[in-house]
Amino acid sequence: MLTKAYSSLVLAVDVLVALIKFVLILLESLFRLVFPVEQKSIKNEVILVTGAGQGIGRELAFQLHSLGAKLVLWDMDGAKCEQVAKEIKSLGGTAAAFCCDVTDRQKVLELAKQAKEQVGPVTILINNAGIMPCKPLEKHSEQDIRKNFDVNIISHFWMLEAFLPDMRALGRGHVVALSSMAGICGLPNLVPYCGAKFAVRGMMEALREELRQDPKKPEIHLTTIYPFIVGTGLVHKPKIRFPTLLGIVSPKTAASSIILAMRRNQHEMTIPRALFHMNNVTRMLPQKFSEVMRDLIDSGCDSHE
Numbered sequence: 072m073l074t075k076a077y078s079s080l081v082l083a084v085d086v087l088v089a090l091i092k093f094v095l096i097l098l099e100s101l102f103r104l105v106f107p108v109e110q111k112s113i114k115n116e117v118i119l120v121t122g123a124g125q126g127i128g129r130e131l132a133f134q135l136h137s138l139g140a141k142l143v144l145w146d147m148d149g150a151k152c153e154q155v156a157k158e159i160k161s162l163g164g165t166a167a168a169f170c171c172d173v174t175d176r177q178k179v180l181e182l183a184k185q186a187k188e189q190v191g192p193v194t195i196l197i198n199n200a201g202i203m204p205c206k207p208l209e210k211h212s213e214q215d216i217r218k219n220f221d222v223n224i225i226s227h228f229w230m231l232e233a234f235l236p237d238m239r240a241l242g243r244g245h246v247v248a249l250s251s252m253a254g255i256c257g258l259p260n261l262v263p264y265c266g267a268k269f270a271v272r273g274m275m276e277a278l279r280e281e282l283r284q285d286p287k288k289p290e291i292h293l294t295t296i297y298p299f300i301v302g303t304g305l306v307h308k309p310k311i312r313f314p315t316l317l318g319i320v321s322p323k324t325a326a327s328s329i330i331l332a333m334r335r336n337q338h339e340m341t342i343p344r345a346l347f348h349m350n351n352v353t354r355m356l357p358q359k360f361s362e363v364m365r366d367l368i369d370s371g372c373d374s375h376e
């Protein structure tokens with residue numbers, strides 16, 4: 072009888088504490104709308120960017136360099152990656168280039184050791200490398216589907232295996248993962264890509280919870296990014312109905328938004344920003360509403376070989 076009364080009391084206290092926390096969090100969020108969190112310094116941080124040879128990764132490398140970071144640049148296109156490192160060094164920066172296919176677990180683990188010896192332990196990891204085959208599901212071969220998952224999600228696990236232990240040992244770090252709006256909304260011609268990019272979101276959310284519940288409370292932040300269309304050439308045939316609202320973003324703008332989200336330790340961010348709230352609101356409404364909205368927006372990408 073006494074135990075039952077005691078557990079009811081504990082439950083009532085837990086509910087009350089949670090309610091008070093909800094109110095405080097809401098107040099803090101409102102305050103942060105007006106006074107955003109200060110951006111952390113990344114000066115002298117060792118930052119590894121995958122897919123740094125071109126597109127968003129290349130732009131990230133230059134902007135991170137201008138903020139004083141030391142760079143480790145990985146790409147399966149060694150020559151392009153080397154060129155980016157060369158340009159950064161000519162600007163007086165620190166950049167080491169490595170030719171690495173991130174789907175090759177052994178290579179990832181081996182090069183991680185080399186990078187640590189050359190530049191130091193990586194404290195910020197940006198899993199950016201990706202591919203985007205764009206065609207109806209039936210036209211994807213078994214090889215296409217496996218490759219898509221290997222590059223767009225499985226490789227993130229090898230990168231985490233290689234770099235998370237050092238972050239845990241240091242008690243701090245940051246992992247940024249490039250998902251996509253196709254990791255939030257399913258889109259035609261992108262069925263395997265959406266599958267992998269939704270998985271990036273799930274993996275990052277689950278890892279965040281695991282780190283949050285870790286008794287050692289490591290200061291390891293996670294940021295997941297969901298761009299719509301960035302003008303890097305990855306989307307061969309973009310389809311856009313409202314260019315002012317949902318236009319193609321330049322790699323420069325995309326990179327600076329990613330860095331801003333990372334420096335503010337934000338959990339998630341869409342590019343453009345408004346899409347995040349639009350998606351959340353739409354998903355609360357009846358499903359047919361979302362279909363009407365999709366038909367109206369009528370944007371995404373057309374199939375290509």
Ligand SMILES: NC(=O)c1ccc[n+]([C@@H]2O[C@H](COP(=O)([O-])OP(=O)(O)OC[C@H]3O[C@@H](n4cnc5c(N)ncnc54)[C@H](O)[C@@H]3O)[C@@H](O)[C@H]2O)c1
Nearest residue numbers: 122124125126127147172173200201251298300301303305
């Ligand atoms: N461009 C967009 O519209 C867009 C939209 C949403 C999400 N994204 C995501 O942003 C990220 C970067 O896209 P981007 O537009 O800069 O692409 P991009 O094609 O311009 O550049 C990707 C880079 O990754 C490298 N790469 C590909 N596979 C690799 C592998 N297995 N190992 C190592 N490097 C590899 C390529 O060589 C290339 O240098 C991707 O994850 C992509 O899915 C892009």
